[in-house]
Amino acid sequence: MTTLYGVLAVFDTPEAVTKAAVYLRESGFRRFEAYTPYPVEPLNRIVHPGPKRFLPLLMFAVAILGAGYGYFVQYWDEVLNYPLNVGGRPHNSWPAFTVSAFEFMLLVTMAAGLFGMLAASSLPKLYHPLFQSRFFARASRDRFILCVKASDPIFDPKEVEEAFGQLGAEHIEEVRT
Incomplete structure (x- = not known):
């Protein structure tokens, strides 16, 4: 059995x-997506309002941990595990x-950014119900497409279809999984 x-x-038109999208946001809908052939700047702020803080905070935390770990590995090797006095240096x-700790920090930060971006975007996604x-x-x-998800708390298919009809949609369709 398929679900909605x-x-x-x-x-x-954009x-x-x-x-x-403005009508949907003002009506209380929170789970809807827009699909456009090119970026429509005001649309992004309407569909996804508010600052995006997940990825920068993740990368900052991983950078701090990576720098600390990069430094600790060298400290452990040189001071604790195998203290070898070379040239009278401490x-x-x-x-x-510092240099290699910085390089390790960059490596793990870029990896965290890549994997965090993929996770936040739900990628790679080889199938999506909208492809049907x-x-x-x-x-x-x-064409410009809006899709209101059935997981929205105030979702009612008939109400959404009527609203899209009043807003001048060319085609309205229920999408099933």
């Missing part, structure tokens, strides 16, 4: 899809440890 994923509406030579819609392929060419 959401209601999809196709619009022909102004129409932006107007529909065992804990922080200037010598006959109108979705035009979202990458010349």
Whole structure:
């Protein structure tokens, strides 16, 4: 048995899809997505309001931990595990440890950024219920699509379809998984 994923509406202009997104946001909907052939700047702020803090905080935390771990590995090796006096220098030579600790910090920060971005974007996603819609392929060419997800707390398919009809949608379709 298939379950309802959401209601999809196709619009022909960026102004129409932006107007529909504003209406949805003001009506209390929180789980809806927009698919457009090119970036529509006001649409991004409407669909995903508020600052995005997950990825920068993740990368900052990993950078601090990576720098500390990069320094600790050298400290452990030179001071605790195998103290070898070379040239009369101290065992804990922080200037010598700084460069490689910084490089390790960059390595783990970039890896955390990549994997954090993939996780936040739910990628790689090889299948999506919207791929079943006959109108979705035009979202990458010349149409603007809004999809209200059935997981939204105030989702009612008939109410959403009526609202899309009043907002001037070209096509309205229920999407099933």
